[in-house]
Amino acid sequence: MLKKNFLYEINNRINVADIFVGISLFLEVIFCIIQAFSLNETTNVLLFINVYILFFAIVCYFIIVGINKHFLVFAFFFCFFIFLLGQKIFKYMETGGYDEFLTFSFLKLDASKYFVFTRLMYGALISVFIGYRISFRKYFKRRNNEIIKNIYTDSQQLKQFETSRKVLMVLLIICFLCSLYMQTKIVAVKSDMSYTEGYLVNVDVNPVIKIGNFLFIGFVFLYLCCRPKLSQVFVVLLMFLIVEGGLQVLIGRRALVAKALLFIVWYVIMCCRYDRKKMPYTYFIFLGLFAVLVMVVFWFIEQARSDSNDSFSLFGALKDFMVSTGGSDSVIANTIDKQDAFPKSGIVYLLYPLKQALFNNVLVQQIKSVLFGISTPDLAQGLEYVQANDSFSHWISYLVNPELYVNGYGMGTSFIAELYIAFGVIGVVIGGLLLGKAIAYMSAVNINGMSIEKNAIILYLAYNLFTLPRSGLFDTATNILYFICAVLIFRVIGFILGFRGVKIWETTNSSQKIQ
Numbered sequence: 001m002l003k004k005n006f007l008y009e010i011n012n013r014i015n016v017a018d019i020f021v022g023i024s025l026f027l028e029v030i031f032c033i034i035q036a037f038s039l040n041e042t043t044n045v046l047l048f049i050n051v052y053i054l055f056f057a058i059v060c061y062f063i064i065v066g067i068n069k070h071f072l073v074f075a076f077f078f079c080f081f082i083f084l085l086g087q088k089i090f091k092y093m094e095t096g097g098y099d100e101f102l103t104f105s106f107l108k109l110d111a112s113k114y115f116v117f118t119r120l121m122y123g124a125l126i127s128v129f130i131g132y133r134i135s136f137r138k139y140f141k142r143r144n145n146e147i148i149k150n151i152y153t154d155s156q157q158l159k160q161f162e163t164s165r166k167v168l169m170v171l172l173i174i175c176f177l178c179s180l181y182m183q184t185k186i187v188a189v190k191s192d193m194s195y196t197e198g199y200l201v202n203v204d205v206n207p208v209i210k211i212g213n214f215l216f217i218g219f220v221f222l223y224l225c226c227r228p229k230l231s232q233v234f235v236v237l238l239m240f241l242i243v244e245g246g247l248q249v250l251i252g253r254r255a256l257v258a259k260a261l262l263f264i265v266w267y268v269i270m271c272c273r274y275d276r277k278k279m280p281y282t283y284f285i286f287l288g289l290f291a292v293l294v295m296v297v298f299w300f301i302e303q304a305r306s307d308s309n310d311s312f313s314l315f316g317a318l319k320d321f322m323v324s325t326g327g328s329d330s331v332i333a334n335t336i337d338k339q340d341a342f343p344k345s346g347i348v349y350l351l352y353p354l355k356q357a358l359f360n361n362v363l364v365q366q367i368k369s370v371l372f373g374i375s376t377p378d379l380a381q382g383l384e385y386v387q388a389n390d391s392f393s394h395w396i397s398y399l400v401n402p403e404l405y406v407n408g409y410g411m412g413t414s415f416i417a418e419l420y421i422a423f424g425v426i427g428v429v430i431g432g433l434l435l436g437k438a439i440a441y442m443s444a445v446n447i448n449g450m451s452i453e454k455n456a457i458i459l460y461l462a463y464n465l466f467t468l469p470r471s472g473l474f475d476t477a478t479n480i481l482y483f484i485c486a487v488l489i490f491r492v493i494g495f496i497l498g499f500r501g502v503k504i505w506e507t508t509n510s511s512q513k514i515q
Contacts (some may be wrong), residue, residue, distance in 0.1 A: 017061035021129070024054040037112045041099075047118040048098040052089065054122060055081060058129050066278035067287075071269050072443045073436070075262045076465055077125075082258070083469040084121065084414070087326030090319050101334070104411035105401040113336050116425070120332055123429045124416050132437020132443075139444035157450070161227045164452065167493055168223040169480055171486075175219055176239045178212025178378035181205070183247045214479075217460070218241065218486025224267060225455035227448055233271060237264050254298055254325050259466045261294070266462065270447045295321040328414050328470040331396060335417040338509045340473050346421035349392035350473065357477035382406045390470060392418055415473040431473070439465065453487050 031047050034040075055077070062074045092098050099114045101107045109117060182205050205213075220240050228236065245260035265287075269275050292314075299317035302324070303310060310316075342349065359365075383406065386398045393413040398405045419431040442465070445458045460483055464476045 015059055015061065015064050017064050017108040020057035020060065021054065021126075023469050024050055024057055025126060028054075028126075032119065035115050039115065041111055042359070044111055044114050044118065045098060047115070047122070050126065051118060052085065054125050055085060058125065061129075063281075063284070066275075067284055068269050068279045069275045069406075070132075070136070070443060071266050071275070072462055072465070073136075073439045075266060076128070076439060079258070079262070079466045080125070080469045082108055082322065082325055083255075083328045083331075083467075084326065084416075085329070086322035088329060089325055101327075101330040103330035104350075104397065104404060104409070105334075107330065107333055107337060107400075109333055110336065112212075113333075116196065116336050117329075117333055120336075120416055120428050121133065121329070121424050123425060124432045126428045127432025128436040131433035132440045133436070135437040135440035136443060139177070139440050143444040143446050145330040154388070158227075163497070164226045164490075164494070165223060165228060167497065168219055168226065169491065171489070172216070172219045172223055172236065172239065172352075175216040176243065177214040178209045179216040179243045180247075182209050183243055187247055214482040215486045215489070217463075217479075218456070218483040219490070220458040221459040221463075222452060222490055224271075224459060225449075225452045226446065230272075233268075237267070240264070254321070255467055255470065257298075262466050263459075263463045267268065267447070267459070270445065290375075292318070328412060329393050329401070331411055331414045332417045332420070334396060334400045334411070335421055338396065339421060341399050342421065343394060344390060346418075346423070348390050349395065350418045350422040352392065353472060353474040353477040355390075357474075357481055361478065361481055381408060381410075412470055413472045413475070414470055418472050435468075456487070457483070 027050050028047070031043050031050065034043050035047070058077055059074075062070050062077075067074050072461075088098065089101075091100065091102070097108075099109045099117075101109070185205060219239075220236060223236055224233065241260055241264060245257045248256040248260075296314070296317050299312070300322055302308075302320070339346075381394070383398075383402075386394050386405075393410060396413065396417070397410045400411060401409075415431070415435075416428055419427045423430070438461075442458050442462045445455055445462075447455060449455055460480070464471075464479075
């Protein structure tokens, strides 16, 4: 019976949504051939519409096969719509400006550049979907084999999980207090500032408090991978939501709140094994109503923060959310428009976060200072900073609107824009395929598996997946170092206390495989 349920989960048959995806892809090829021979705005409009046809076909696919069984990738596409597609559809309905971009600076792309833009958007959507579609069955089968292998757990393993939870709970409480203090202080400082003034706010907090704040997420994910009881899960997720979500609401950081909520929903689905069978559609109706409620709450919060007295309407609240939260498509459009203005090769900007994380982190800076007397200058956002660094988000903001940039504003980034400037349209397609494959791998994580660190890093990557459409591909590289520090601290304490981690107990059942 166990095998039968697992096999149902990895069913990969073609359904009606796949047919619509295929039709959309066929139309895309036809439209691209027409544009290749004769550029015209009518075909660009059809390409624009076809992006939305593809998106809704993908959504229909996951509704048919079960959103709960594929929630991680569904949440990624949901965020893709919010950050990259939501604003433009309202703009098109109002003015027909499908090729106009408003964020940071007004831009209207000509026909040839918009043709590139729509290929990037469509290419990213279809490649991530295909990458996931052709990969998830293999990874889900691997997870199911692992679940069968690890059904039996001896008392020694359970005791080690319990000891790990006790150690991590102490570390969690300490770091939670540090993080709560630091985030509360940031909220207090920003509440007295305009958005521009508070954009790069750096609060005066004790270094020990800052370290605890940065380690908090790592300890949260490690704890969630130690087979906690549901009551313990509730407590830890509540701590996580307060710091990563609740406090962020007060300063209008909607993306971070959505990121935290989506992660919690995904983890609960995986932890409680709600992904093992297709759930009733009524559950997803409630989930959709909850999403609408969150958008309405954001509207009222923004009204209070801006001292506005606008009359409420549900459509207006949803529109305001999409318009104010979206706009990262402007980064992609401006990257196409300003591509030749970047002083270095595009791959330099793509890999810059990795370089900073490896060679310019706090520890390396201290070593340089002590051994060689080399100090890293602390530059404020401006011309001097952008010339001294290869940060894509700073460069695109500076090239688009230097005046706003030096005043503290920034337009952000997008993994699509970074892949495009580094490798062109083909780089976005290949990157999307690899990303879809990676999401399939993360979706198949066995939360109750034996490897605490492996599962924790998957949780970390999944958590940062939701904001990827509006962030760089490697923007979390520095934060991964803090996660590694959390793992090392956990393991050092574990070694001192005499436990070295949970080992898989091989049983005669471990050789079972799903055919």
